Amino acid sequence: EGDFARYLEVELIDHVVGHAYSPKGGGKVESAIGTLKRELWEVFEFHDRDDAARRLEVFFAEYNEQRAHMGIDGLTPADRFFGRADQVLATIDAVSRKRQGAHALLAPAGVAIEELGATGTGTPMEVLRLVLVDGVMELRFCGARIELGAVDK
Incomplete structure (x- = not known):
């Protein structure tokens, strides 16, 4: 040896x-x-x-x-290793829903904000969407909305 x-x-x-x-x-x-x-x-x-x-x-x-590692649902390896995955995902879901509610309150009238599905319920959860609203391109990520700018026609 x-x-x-x-x-x-x-x-x-x-x-x-x-x-x-x-x-x-x-x-x-x-x-x-x-x-x-x-x-x-x-x-x-x-x-x-x-x-x-x-x-x-x-x-x-x-x-x-x-x-965060996207291959493990945005968790850290330590979250998975120490058995915190469910708790962390529930916290992320709660924070995301709170942010979603705040954006809905601040949104201009007539602008639709999609509700995120709860994790672990079997319902799909929308994470990322690119939308065009009144000629303005928006990126929506976990309930947050980012205006990218006007689109030329």
């Missing part, structure tokens, strides 16, 4: 090796490596190994605990 195997044993890490040229499971690893390259290694200049380790720690803390 070499140093690497001893280190894994001390850290209680199971070392699983995939078959060469087998895509099963490799895609997630490749994606993670690509994300690290694009967002960390190609962006920052590291002064030494300790600097790189600190930045890597900050990156993973933000990536796992603060950054």
Whole structure:
């Protein structure tokens, strides 16, 4: 056994090796490596190994605990790992409905604001819509409305 195997044993890490040229499971690893390259290694200049380790720690803390991931319904990996998914999605839904209600109160007369469907009820939830209202293009995202500008005819 070499140093690497001893280190894994001390850290209680199971070392699983995939078959060469087998895509099963490799895609997630490749994606993670690509994300690290694009967002960390190609962006920052590291002064030494300790600097790189600190930045890597900050990156993973933000990536796992603060950054929403669309592949897991806008949750963070920590939300999923620690079993907070239902609670977080319910909170997001409540905030979105509150924002939707505020926009409806402030909307000019005659402008329709669509109600978002509740998550987990089996009803579809509209997240993004591009609409044209009286010649003005609007982007509607989770109940928020953003005017993009007039459309030339």
